[in-house]
Amino acid sequence: MALEKNTIIEWLGALPGRPIAWALLALTGIGLEAAALWYQFGMELQPCVYCIYIRVAVIGIILAGLVGMVGALRWLGFAGWGFSAGYGLVLSWELFKIQNPDPDDMMGGCSYLPNFPDWLPLHQWLPSMFMPTGSCIDAPWHWLGLSMAQWTGVAFVCYLVALVAVLGAWVLKRQARSGAI
Numbered sequence: 397m398a399l400e401k402n403t404i405i406e407w408l409g410a411l412p413g414r415p416i417a418w419a420l421l422a423l424t425g426i427g428l429e430a431a432a433l434w435y436q437f438g439m440e441l442q443p444c445v446y447c448i449y450i451r452v453a454v455i456g457i458i459l460a461g462l463v464g465m466v467g468a469l470r471w472l473g474f475a476g477w478g479f480s481a482g483y484g485l486v487l488s489w490e491l492f493k494i495q496n497p498d499p500d501d502m503m504g505g506c507s508y509l510p511n512f513p514d515w516l517p518l519h520q521w522l523p524s525m526f527m528p529t530g531s532c533i534d535a536p537w538h539w540l541g542l543s544m545a546q547w548t549g550v551a552f553v554c555y556l557v558a559l560v561a562v563l564g565a566w567v568l569k570r571q572a573r574s575g576a577i
Contacts, residue, residue, distance in 0.1 A: 409569030411562050415465040418473060422461025428454045428551060433525070435544070442530030445506050446491040450548050451526070452518070453487060456480030457555060474563055481555035488549035495535045495545060506531075 411417040432451055435441045443451070457480045464473025494506060508528060510519045518526040535543045542550070 405565045405568055408562050408565030409567075412464065412470055412474075412566045413467070417562075418461045418464035420461070421464065421477065422458045425454050425458035425461060428548075429458070441536060441544075442534075443528055444491070444530045444534070445508065445510050445528040446487055446494070446545075447530070448510050448519070448526055448528050450484055450487050450491070453480050453484030453552070456483070474559070477555065477559050481552045481559060485549055485552035485556065488545050488552060491545040492543065492549065495533060495543060 429451065432443070432447070432454070436443055456476055460473045460476030460480055463469045463476060466473075508531075510526065510528060512518050512526075519528075535545065539547065
């Protein structure tokens with residue numbers, strides 16, 4: 397039995413009001429962070445500076461999920477979700493371009509030190525998690541023909557698609573309830 401369009405919009409539109417949905421967003425981010433740490437410490441793949449920045453973007457997803465659980469802060473959760481997913485996608489694309497350079501482009505590689513703000517020196521506070529030890533040019537891990545940079549891009553696209561679907565349905569549901577549409 398297929399769901400009708402209005403039923404899907406109702407279901408998606410109700411998700412932001414359910415703390416469990418926001419917790420699920422945070423849990424997916426925790427899963428990605430756990431995978432990143434497994435690759436670093438279990439498989440001994442050394443993270444580059446872009447990997448570290450991507451890791452921070454995923455932490456932004458986790459924080460957005462936690463913030464979104466608080467009803468009064470829901471818009472901040474949406475904003476954090478969108479910013480983190482968008483920023484992560486840009487970083488993934490940049491890393492992919494570094495690993496697959498244009499033959500005419502003589503530039504390549506990346507810094508070996510992260511550029512965190514002075515007030516948030518994550519690489520000094522927790523170097524085992526935030527200090528890059530690898531090179532951006534290396535792409536030692538592939539699965540189904542895609543590199544880690546490409547898979548993180550896929551994850552961030554999924555986060556953005558989910559955001560558009562949930563936020564769009566939530567706005568439609570609120571407008572319908574107020575009689576605006």
